[in-house]
Amino acid sequence: GDSVTQTEGLVTLTEGLPVMLNCTYQTIYSNPFLFWYVQHLNESPRLLLKSFTDNKRTEHQGFHATLHKSSSSFHLQKSSAQLSDSALYYCALNAYKVIFGKGTHLHVLP
């Protein structure tokens, strides 16, 4: 069945350093939608960015991701982390139903 893998449970880095959160997926569907959702403390998840176009960079709020169907990846990146980026980040796949990876906690230190 469909699946999403986020290899890091926790990423800790210092403010100003680049961020990269990994996401790979498995699906037999040839045109999946991939999403990144962000969840801040005591809030619900909300959409950060999404894509369904192969090899096209998608950007929002300083974050970017590119869907690579050849490697089934949709990694989230940011050039310079901010303290306010500390949150739980979920990668999600929508091929028929929406399923989520287990999430990556990003902890940005001053």
Added chain:
Amino acid sequence: DAGVTQTPRHEVAEKGQTIILKCEPVSGHNDLFWYRQTKIQGLELLSYFRSKSLMEDGGAFKDRFKAEMLNSSFSTLKIQPTEPKDSAVYLCASSSNSQNTLYFGAGTRLSVL
């Protein structure tokens, strides 16, 4: 516009009780999802409705979890009987179609003693 509304926000139950969680999706949305959120497993899909039809009943959650969508603006999730391992946050989300953004409710935090 009203977002997704979930009630109650908190629920405490004794082991073996029946509890019912409620969700009102965003008006006009056709897809409704129930997820269970825990620190270890993240967001696990419990049920998925499209235009009120049950599309996914959550596999391993089938035996004690039952979601219903009586009309396009109201859904319930029944857990019967509850067990301590059911303690988690239950999130309801809706979207306008299967390829679109999910909008989440504030969630119900369930504690089973």
